[in-house]
Amino acid sequence: MRNTARWAATLGLTATAVCGPLTAPALAGPAPAAAGLYAPSALVLTVGHGVAAANAAPERAVTLSCAPAPSGTHPAATEACAELRGADGDFTALTANDRAACTREYNPVVVTAQGVWQGRRVSYERAYANECVKNASVTSFFAF
Structure with missing residues (x-):
């Protein structure tokens, strides 16, 4: 039972470490117009x-x-x-x-x-x- 708990904790921390930075820009960031984006010409x-x-x-x-x-x-x-x-x-x-x-x-x-x-x-x-x-x-x- 202790091994299962360790694996679950390790897997959870790994998922948070890997996926966390991927979701951060979507949550906090400037709007596209404020970021200086423009349509190409x-x-x-x-x-x-x-x-x-x-x-x-x-x-x-x-x-x-x-x-x-x-x-x-x-x-x-x-x-x-x-x-x-x-x-x-x-x-x-x-x-x-x-x-x-x-x-x-x-x-x-x-x-x-x-x-x-x-x-x-x-x-x-x-x-x-x-x-x-x-x-x-x-x-x-x-x-x-």
């Missing part, structure tokens, strides 16, 4: 010549990460992140001066954005008649 932006990304090799590409702080190879990462936040992640809302004077030259340019914005997968593609139309139509988000 990382994009790859490309510009190439063609009518669709499927048949246009990217000529320029940059990375843009907006969380926890703006970074990446985008030349104006802070402004680009602010513009996308202001548009609530809607790439079609990133418009600029549509009344700029551009030639009617047809040399199509396609822009793409692939990645994750605030934790959800995004994929965007848009073609413009030429580089001037692209630069006049979108904000600095695709200016690289």
